[in-house]
Amino acid sequence: MKRRKLIDQITSGWMLLCLFVVLLIPLVIGLGLVLKSLPILQLYPLSELLNGSDWKPMAGHFGFKPFIVSSLYVTLISFLIAAPVCLLSAIYLTQYARRWLLNLMQPVIDIMAGIPSVVYGVWGILVVVPLVVRLASVWDLKTSGYCILSGGIVLAVMSIPFILNILIEVFQTIPTELKEASLSVGATYWETIKFVLLREGFSGIMAAFGLGISKALGETIAVLMVVGNVVQIPGSPFQAAYPLPALIANNYGEMMSIPMYDSALMFAALILFVIIILFNILARLAINHGEYRC
Amino acid sequence: MLRRKQIEEGVFKTLAALATYLIIAVLLFLIVVIFKQGYRALDWDMITKVPQGGYYFGGEGGILNAIIGSFYLALGATGLAFIIGLPVALFMNVFLIRHRFWLNRIRFFLDVLWGVPSIVYGAFGFTLMLFLGLRASLLAGILTVTLLIVPIMIRSIDEVLRTVPKGLLESAYALGSTRTEIAFKVFFRQALPGIVTAILLSFGRGIGDAASVLFTAGYTDYIPTSLSQPAATLPLAIFFQLSSPIPAVQERAYASAVVLTLFILIISLLARLLSSKYKEHTIK
Amino acid sequence: MSGSIIRIQNLNVSHKGIPILKDINLTISRNKVTVILGPSGCGKTTLLKCMNRLIDIYNGLDISGQIHLDGEEILNRKNDLTRIRQKMGLLSQRPYPLPMSIFDNVAYGLKIQGVRNRTELADRVEYYLKQVNLWPEVVDRLKSPASRLSIGQQQRLCLARGLAVEPEIILADEPTSALDPLSSTCIEEQFMKLKEQYTILIVTHIMRQARRLADHVIFIYLGEIIEQGPPAEIFDNPQHPTTKEYLRVGH
Numbered sequence A: 001m002k003r004r005k006l007i008d009q010i011t012s013g014w015m016l017l018c019l020f021v022v023l024l025i026p027l028v029i030g031l032g033l034v035l036k037s038l039p040i041l042q043l044y045p046l047s048e049l050l051n052g053s054d055w056k057p058m059a060g061h062f063g064f065k066p067f068i069v070s071s072l073y074v075t076l077i078s079f080l081i082a083a084p085v086c087l088l089s090a091i092y093l094t095q096y097a098r099r100w101l102l103n104l105m106q107p108v109i110d111i112m113a114g115i116p117s118v119v120y121g122v123w124g125i126l127v128v129v130p131l132v133v134r135l136a137s138v139w140d141l142k143t144s145g146y147c148i149l150s151g152g153i154v155l156a157v158m159s160i161p162f163i164l165n166i167l168i169e170v171f172q173t174i175p176t177e178l179k180e181a182s183l184s185v186g187a188t189y190w191e192t193i194k195f196v197l198l199r200e201g202f203s204g205i206m207a208a209f210g211l212g213i214s215k216a217l218g219e220t221i222a223v224l225m226v227v228g229n230v231v232q233i234p235g236s237p238f239q240a241a242y243p244l245p246a247l248i249a250n251n252y253g254e255m256m257s258i259p260m261y262d263s264a265l266m267f268a269a270l271i272l273f274v275i276i277i278l279f280n281i282l283a284r285l286a287i288n289h290g291e292y293r294c
Numbered sequence B: 001m002l003r004r005k006q007i008e009e010g011v012f013k014t015l016a017a018l019a020t021y022l023i024i025a026v027l028l029f030l031i032v033v034i035f036k037q038g039y040r041a042l043d044w045d046m047i048t049k050v051p052q053g054g055y056y057f058g059g060e061g062g063i064l065n066a067i068i069g070s071f072y073l074a075l076g077a078t079g080l081a082f083i084i085g086l087p088v089a090l091f092m093n094v095f096l097i098r099h100r101f102w103l104n105r106i107r108f109f110l111d112v113l114w115g116v117p118s119i120v121y122g123a124f125g126f127t128l129m130l131f132l133g134l135r136a137s138l139l140a141g142i143l144t145v146t147l148l149i150v151p152i153m154i155r156s157i158d159e160v161l162r163t164v165p166k167g168l169l170e171s172a173y174a175l176g177s178t179r180t181e182i183a184f185k186v187f188f189r190q191a192l193p194g195i196v197t198a199i200l201l202s203f204g205r206g207i208g209d210a211a212s213v214l215f216t217a218g219y220t221d222y223i224p225t226s227l228s229q230p231a232a233t234l235p236l237a238i239f240f241q242l243s244s245p246i247p248a249v250q251e252r253a254y255a256s257a258v259v260l261t262l263f264i265l266i267i268s269l270l271a272r273l274l275s276s277k278y279k280e281h282t283i284k
Numbered sequence C: 001m002s003g004s005i006i007r008i009q010n011l012n013v014s015h016k017g018i019p020i021l022k023d024i025n026l027t028i029s030r031n032k033v034t035v036i037l038g039p040s041g042c043g044k045t046t047l048l049k050c051m052n053r054l055i056d057i058y059n060g061l062d063i064s065g066q067i068h069l070d071g072e073e074i075l076n077r078k079n080d081l082t083r084i085r086q087k088m089g090l091l092s093q094r095p096y097p098l099p100m101s102i103f104d105n106v107a108y109g110l111k112i113q114g115v116r117n118r119t120e121l122a123d124r125v126e127y128y129l130k131q132v133n134l135w136p137e138v139v140d141r142l143k144s145p146a147s148r149l150s151i152g153q154q155q156r157l158c159l160a161r162g163l164a165v166e167p168e169i170i171l172a173d174e175p176t177s178a179l180d181p182l183s184s185t186c187i188e189e190q191f192m193k194l195k196e197q198y199t200i201l202i203v204t205h206i207m208r209q210a211r212r213l214a215d216h217v218i219f220i221y222l223g224e225i226i227e228q229g230p231p232a233e234i235f236d237n238p239q240h241p242t243t244k245e246y247l248r249v250g251h
Helices: A002-043 A046-051 A065-096 A099-114 A117-138 A148-172 A176-184 A189-200 A202-218 A221-226 A244-251 A261-293 B002-038 B044-048 B064-095 B100-115 B118-131 B138-162 B166-174 B179-190 B192-208 B234-242 B247-281 C044-051 C081-086 C102-113 C118-131 C135-141 C151-163 C181-194 C207-213 C231-236 C241-250
Strands: C004-015 C018-029 C033-037 C061-069 C088-091 C169-173 C199-204 C216-221 C224-229
Touching: A002 A046, A002 A261, A002 B064, A002 B100, A002 B118, A002 B138, A002 B179, A046 A065, A065 A099, A065 A148, A065 A189, A065 A202, A065 A244, A065 A261, A065 B002, A099 A148, A099 B002, A099 B192, A099 B247, A117 A148, A117 A221, A117 B002, A117 B192, A117 B234, A117 B247, A148 A202, A148 A221, A148 B002, A176 A189, A176 C088, A176 C151, A189 A202, A189 B002, A202 A261, A202 B100, A202 B118, A221 A244, A221 B234, A244 A261, A244 B118, A261 B100, A261 B118, B002 B247, B044 B064, B044 B247, B064 B100, B064 B138, B064 B179, B064 B192, B064 B234, B100 B138, B118 B138, B138 B192, B166 B179, B179 B192, B192 B234, B192 B247, B234 B247, C004 C044, C018 C044, C018 C199, C018 C216, C018 C224, C033 C044, C033 C207, C044 C061, C044 C169, C044 C199, C081 C088, C081 C102, C088 C151, C102 C118, C102 C151, C118 C135, C118 C151, C135 C151, C151 C169, C151 C181, C169 C181, C181 C199, C181 C207, C199 C207, C207 C231, C216 C231, C216 C241, C224 C231, C224 C241
Parallel strands: C033 C199, C033 C216, C088 C169, C169 C199
Antiparallel strands: C004 C018, C004 C061, C216 C224
């Protein structure tokens, strides 16, 4: 009996220890990135780093604006493509389609979410880049195809499984009786969706979009492979860009050889970390808010 | 008036159906393109040999180094994540079950952690590696990927454990079991199929992720024989070969993509099969 | 304006071969309160949902037979569903206010019909909220979300929402089962008042409620109509053994 008690105590202790280790992870990550970014933060004011558009590490110029703008631009394009597709599809799957289509969609979503980033990148190079070149030629625009639009399309495809999965759940948790209430006063099915379901699921839909955006912001390899990686503040979607994750991934090789370079890259990681954590917290709060209401 | 409503509904219903079929079509198209482009360079040598001299100029050899490297890495990271993750998930569902306040907060926290992108883990892993005095190596890669998949592991197991009926917990208490015994004998067994799925899911993430191992695992043409040696990984093998200007090497990148995609498809399929097969033996 | 408003002939509903409703033949009289009585899960709600075709949104149900509303065949696919549904207001077991303000809940059906004039909307919302005795309680917070009302208030709001589209029939599916006794009484009083203008069809398993409200009682058991007639006959002199048993146990 004593032995059993002892084992119980030891394992409980071990479990608690593991929990604390896990809880410490983000703190340690944040702390580590802040410590590593301190050198550059002490040398230049924050506003200059975020607002400057001059990037010449050899000369000691570190302006992050081109990278931040690129990241936001690519993410925006991907959002504009993925959001309506996912919303429409989730509506179709949960409201109009037959049961088997929804059942078929589950493995489709699983596989799409499971395919590695680098494979999406390969697909982007093979399919999306030539497609964008052809699209640009319609308006007589010159592009290599390695540009913001390509990055946006690849990112959109990658974020679809994540957004769609949450949206399906959002629509499934809306009670049928609410639909019946709307239908029974003479609304058509589409009016019911438009005026009642979209409103009832609003916070959940926003959360799904928020999580999709934060997923897109942090995506690295696939975007890096098709986005062109030119340091500039891009104007048209057919121009190349250089998002933050690509900056970090592309330059790790030489970051120890140039002064302040490693600190600058860690600062880039810190920016990403902070933005994405914020987006995630907001989106998750929106989801929980939705749950509490029901 | 009614006519207009019907047209509006028809238009949107069609659009919604199109969006759905578009998603399925894109996935099929993606798989077809990858396989069609990759099968030409795919031969037995590709998956059974390490790169020989002049491989990166179109010479003899294969990507066995990357296949084995990825396998070691994902295996190590999944094992480590399991050792950390299982106790946490069990702790949450056996010990914290009456503390909804903390349980909700921990779940929230893990979900947020799940959202942190792998490139941030990669950058942090690199910092950690320097701090610990390691070089780019299998060990550093495993540690970084472990950080990446721990939240996935915990939340997936947690979701399974949540479905274990509360009555089971109470009847086990009534028999005089300690909480540890309940955790491992009752919950663990009940949730076993779900746990296997969680492990496979984490393994898939570990094998496919590139951004986190870019800094930390290094790259080598040899199969690592110890934890302190660098290790090649499949995603990076694809990435590096694709950036080569030589067409023959690019072809091999496509072939490598086929290998990686196949792994992921098999893992996905296996997870589905296992979870549906074992479901029969658990108490609902 | 008397006689029958709904006539149901040979209605059968089944789910994957298992019958839910068996050969229902029924006539429902205009401006009367008809109560459908029976134990839980015997198909009462399904019968109700056939009448306004809400049954359509459930997958895998086979329906055959005919339902005539004012001589019009409801189950005919060609008919305009929204117009048929507008003729019937629905009150469900629990109140489900739409996710919008109190005002918009009542105005919703009117806006769907194409009423855009603001003063007309305001007038009609006021009229129907007064009709269900909710107006004094909500007059100073019409713009606040309907979900903040108490559950009894919500149920009256749902009644007002249904009345606002000027139906001929009110379908009520155990409308008081989620309410406290006071709110229940309130809803029952509404029904007594409303039967002057509307045909009311109530599904319930509460016998006392049936006795209080009904002009005509239909007793359903396991998907079949066992017995029907005026409440005095059904309650005081039941013919069928199943009805007798149910009445005995239920009291």
